[in-house]
Amino acid sequence: MxxxxxxxxxxxxxxxxxxxxxxxxxxxxxxxxxxxxxxxxxxxxxxxxxxxxxxxxxxxxxxxxxxxxxxxxxxxxxxxxxxxxxxxxxxxxxxxxxxxxxxxxxxxxxxxxxxxxxxxxxxxxxxxxxxxxxxxxxxxxxTADSSDARALIDEADAAVNDTSSDEAQSDLSGAISSFENGNFPNAKNLSESAIDAAESAKQSAQTTRLVLYGVGALVVIALIGGGIYYWRSQQDDYDKLR
Incomplete structure (x- = not known):
């Protein structure tokens, strides 16, 4: 069509x-x-x-x-x-x-x-x-080569947009520059590097979030435990007064 x-x-x-x-x-x-x-x-x-x-x-x-x-x-x-x-x-x-x-x-x-x-x-x-x-x-x-390079840059661009990785962004910029200079092998290599860096940054961010969630859970548990301890101590003091 x-x-x-x-x-x-x-x-x-x-x-x-x-x-x-x-x-x-x-x-x-x-x-x-x-x-x-x-x-x-x-x-x-x-x-x-x-x-x-x-x-x-x-x-x-x-x-x-x-x-x-x-x-x-x-x-x-x-x-x-x-x-x-x-x-x-x-x-x-x-x-x-x-x-x-x-x-x-x-x-x-x-x-x-x-x-x-x-x-x-x-x-x-x-x-x-x-x-x-x-x-x-x-x-x-x-050309066939430029089409392949553009497709990989598009993939890298989508991956980089999901992260805040400076390394991934730098590789993507280099890939685009290489593309515009007609160096398609380098454009594809840098696009793959950008994708790898973006995925690594994304995994690192996920790991950090899990750690923070874990720390947050421990804090909540500690607060609950402390609250229970305080309540019991108050009850013990009350019983002694009686």
């Missing part, structure tokens, strides 16, 4: 976008990003729809203009990472459908939070010398 993730950059125009793209994809994988652009005349009846992508080995854009009666006019741009299509009021368009297929590009810089991403498709409204962003659809991309 495809879901979409997008982020808007710059000035947003009145046109609305419904996007369909994978939330994440592996480097080198072929994916399709598509979008339906509606309210095309909200701002102006004469403008140019521009699209760009960071996908590689692009098989081409497919741009389909659809009228209220369902008539379609499709234009294809083979192998290009960008396209320009004029939008005119005379066309009486209900919406425009755009799709592009290509392979996921390499990761230039890894990031743990937020996860690194690339631009699957960026749509812009061009009028004269003015260019305004309509929508930017981003996709989280990863």
């Amino acid at each position: 495809l879901v979409f993730a997008f982020a808007t950059v710059g000035v947003v125009t009145a046109a609305s976008v419904s996007a369909d793209a994978p939330a994440e994809a592996q480097v080198g994988e072929e994916i399709t990003v598509s979008a339906t652009i509606s309210d095309v005349y909200e701002t102006s009846e004469e403008w140019t729809l521009n699209g760009t992508t960071e996908l590689q080995n692009v098989t081409g854009w497919e741009v389909t203009k659809v009228t209220p009666s369902g008539d379609e006019n499709t234009t294809r741009f083979g192998g290009s990472t960008t396209f320009d299509v004029p939008i005119t009021g005379a066309e009486n368009l209900k919406y425009v459908e755009v799709s592009i297929t290509g392979t996921v590009p390499p990761v230039e810089q890894f990031s743990y939070d937020p996860p690194q991403s690339f631009v699957g498709a960026d749509f812009n409204r061009v009028q004269g010398n003015n260019e305004n962003d309509i929508e930017t659809i981003t996709v989280h991309h990863y």
Whole structure:
């Protein structure tokens, strides 16, 4: 099932976008990003729809203009990472459908939070010398090694959040730093160390609580014993007075 993730950059125009793209994809994988652009005349009846992508080995854009009666006019741009299509009021368009297929590009810089991403498709409204962003659809991309390292860091993060261990927190920070530097073996090693330190700290805290509970119980017993002794001594004194 495809879901979409997008982020808007710059000035947003009145046109609305419904996007369909994978939330994440592996480097080198072929994916399709598509979008339906509606309210095309909200701002102006004469403008140019521009699209760009960071996908590689692009098989081409497919741009389909659809009228209220369902008539379609499709234009294809083979192998290009960008396209320009004029939008005119005379066309009486209900919406425009755009799709592009290509392979996921390499990761230039890894990031743990937020996860690194690339631009699957960026749509812009061009009028004269003015260019305004309509929508930017981003996709989280990863390698097999980075995916494994991220999963272990996620596990370490959950473990560290349950403790107050400085050692575990330090190892987690080091794991994230190694991840962002592309050193995935070290990221995994430090994540495992963070998990071990967190579990050790958790066990130590549990042991401390048990000891405190034991001491508390002894204090209560001592107080009860002392109370009983005092009560008996009072009774003995009372009996002597009689």
